Amino acid sequence: MKNLRGKALLTDPAHTKSTGFTYAERELYGLRGLLPYDVASIDKQIERVLGSLRCKNSTIEKYIFLNALLERNQRLFYRTMIDHIDEIMPLVYTPTVGEACSEFAHIFRNAQGFYISPEDRGEIATILKNWPEEDIRVIVVTDGERILGLGDLGANGMGIPIGKVALYVACSGIHPAQCMPVMLDVGTNNIALREDPLYLGYPYPRLNGDAYRSLVDEFVKAVQLRYPSALIQFEDFLSPHAFEFLDLYAQKVRCFNDDIQGTAAVTLAGIYTSCRITKKKFTDLNIMFLGTGSAASGTAELAVDAFRAAGLNRSQAQKRLWFIDRKGLVTARNENIKPRIKPFAHEHAACSFVDAINEIKPDVLIGATGVAGTFTEAVISKMSSVNERPVIIALSNPTSHTECTAEQAYHWSNGKVIFASGSPFNAVQFKDHLFKPAQGNNAYIFPGIGLGIYASAARLVTQSMFLAAAEVLASTVSEQEIHSGSVYPALSRVREVSHAIAVAVCHVAIREELTSLSLPEDISGYVRSLMYEPNY
Ligand SMILES: O=C([O-])CC(=O)C(=O)O
Numbered sequence: 001m002k003n004l005r006g007k008a009l010l011t012d013p014a015h016t017k018s019t020g021f022t023y024a025e026r027e028l029y030g031l032r033g034l035l036p037y038d039v040a041s042i043d044k045q046i047e048r049v050l051g052s053l054r055c056k057n058s059t060i061e062k063y064i065f066l067n068a069l070l071e072r073n074q075r076l077f078y079r080t081m082i083d084h085i086d087e088i089m090p091l092v093y094t095p096t097v098g099e100a101c102s103e104f105a106h107i108f109r110n111a112q113g114f115y116i117s118p119e120d121r122g123e124i125a126t127i128l129k130n131w132p133e134e135d136i137r138v139i140v141v142t143d144g145e146r147i148l149g150l151g152d153l154g155a156n157g158m159g160i161p162i163g164k165v166a167l168y169v170a171c172s173g174i175h176p177a178q179c180m181p182v183m184l185d186v187g188t189n190n191i192a193l194r195e196d197p198l199y200l201g202y203p204y205p206r207l208n209g210d211a212y213r214s215l216v217d218e219f220v221k222a223v224q225l226r227y228p229s230a231l232i233q234f235e236d237f238l239s240p241h242a243f244e245f246l247d248l249y250a251q252k253v254r255c256f257n258d259d260i261q262g263t264a265a266v267t268l269a270g271i272y273t274s275c276r277i278t279k280k281k282f283t284d285l286n287i288m289f290l291g292t293g294s295a296a297s298g299t300a301e302l303a304v305d306a307f308r309a310a311g312l313n314r315s316q317a318q319k320r321l322w323f324i325d326r327k328g329l330v331t332a333r334n335e336n337i338k339p340r341i342k343p344f345a346h347e348h349a350a351c352s353f354v355d356a357i358n359e360i361k362p363d364v365l366i367g368a369t370g371v372a373g374t375f376t377e378a379v380i381s382k383m384s385s386v387n388e389r390p391v392i393i394a395l396s397n398p399t400s401h402t403e404c405t406a407e408q409a410y411h412w413s414n415g416k417v418i419f420a421s422g423s424p425f426n427a428v429q430f431k432d433h434l435f436k437p438a439q440g441n442n443a444y445i446f447p448g449i450g451l452g453i454y455a456s457a458a459r460l461v462t463q464s465m466f467l468a469a470a471e472v473l474a475s476t477v478s479e480q481e482i483h484s485g486s487v488y489p490a491l492s493r494v495r496e497v498s499h500a501i502a503v504a505v506c507h508v509a510i511r512e513e514l515t516s517l518s519l520p521e522d523i524s525g526y527v528r529s530l531m532y533e534p535n536y
């Protein structure tokens with residue numbers, strides 16, 4: 001415990017137990033007199049935390065309160081989050097994190113995470129030495145250009161890596177000291193932010209072209225030097241950059257893109273589970289996407305792998321996937337089709353979104369537009385008229401940007417829809433059924449991927465790991481969860497899910513010869529032994 005004593009121990013967030021120090025510890029560490037009489041168990045402290053939390057009457061105040069708790073007493077924060085994940089996750093993460101990012105410069109209290117600006121060029125490896133931890137295993141990095149569905153939030157986007165790190169710790173048990181949130185602050189094109197006198201970021205237009213790419217490259221290389229065991233998670237980059245960096249680095253360094261691959265795996269898992277409800281064969285499905293960004297094309301690409309693994313050839317697989325953009329169905333006749341979407345632009349007459357549903361009769365509709373309200377009543381009614389049980393996954397985040405709400409989906413489909421969404425929704429009563437729709441969030445995937453990479457020390461993160469993660473996630477959904485309208489397991493079981501995904505990732509790492517570790521025979525027990533359990 002770094003020989004901490006007295007006030008220094010009491011105020012050290014990683015080591016304090018606050019009122020939880022026993023009388024013997026108070027004697028030993030010079031804490032007598034510094035604490036009130038009662039020795040409180042962590043459960044009693046959690047009760048106090050929840051009492052204070054529930055008195056706050058806005059979600060942003062709750063976010064600020066929880067963030068302050070994290071800065072004050074790490075173990076208490078994580079124990080509270082793990083034991084009350086349904087209540088805490090939407091406050092620490094989406095949807096509240098969207099609001100927290102928008103307000104970041106105004107609610108800022110304490111610097112968390114690591115900031116890199118263009119003025120650090122040439123010195124990134126040097127300044128990384130300022131980070132106080134030596135054994136970093138997970139880095140979540142953003143440049144803030146596409147924060148959730150909120151667009152360019154510049155350095156305010158730091159809330160996202162901070163939130164994702166909290167999910168790593170809570171959902172898969174990577175130790176907080178081994179995770180690092182990073183903001184590559186290359187400026188912002190959001191003029192309102194630059195003009196905000198309280199804005200904290202680099203207050204210039206974004207770097208672009210070679211100046212931008214070379215800074216990202218310097219960062220990736222500096223990480224290899226300072227933290228050779230770290231996994232880099234790219235998060236909330238603008239879609240073309242997200243794909244570019246994935247193509248550039250995925251075969252060279254231990255990295256992945258969460259918005260492309262994590263979201264793809266969670267969506268695919270939802271599709272797998274939906275087949276247990278509809279009794280349709282996975283290889284018979286037609287899947288339609290609204291939106292052509294990272295989440296949609298990432299999911300289509302992973303679905304191609306999944307179809308191929310299930311026996312279709314590449315061209316048959318691609319023909320199962322259709323895209324809609326602002327102008328309607330994307331067909332082979334369109335001009336300026338994005339390269340990633342080209343394989344899914346099939347021969348077909350031009351038609352509107354609703355007409356395309358009528359003609360193609362997709363079994364599954366996935367929204368990843370970042371635009372609220374794009375799943376209209378006409379869209380959902382049409383999906384319901386061409387399907388006994390339409391599967392609709394509205395990924396856009398935060399809640400203010402969702403394609404449709406859960407309530408709309410159940411009402412407009414007359415209770416027929418199998419629904420999931422990127423943001424959490426409350427249960428919906430429709431006629432005599434209480435539907436508990438699932439949150440299709442990549443929080444079910446990336447923590448387990450990260451834990452599996454940590455456990456296996458795999459050199460690279462591969463697409464087969466995401467395919468395996470999707471299969472594992474789908475396999476964990478219980479019949480009871482399905483009955484209540486959910487295609488994902490209860491969030492309260494997320495640590496169990498992450499553990500199972502991590503074990504699967506280890507097996508892929510061995511199969512694909514990506515690890516030089518000789519993993520113990522009992523991989524499951526080994527992975528569990530690595531999971532941080534916050535307790536006193
Ligand atoms: O953060 C989330 O909840 C999902 C995600 O990665 C995004 O929307 O960018």
Ligand SMILES: [Mg+2]
Nearest residue numbers: 148235236259
């Ligand atoms: Mg994201």
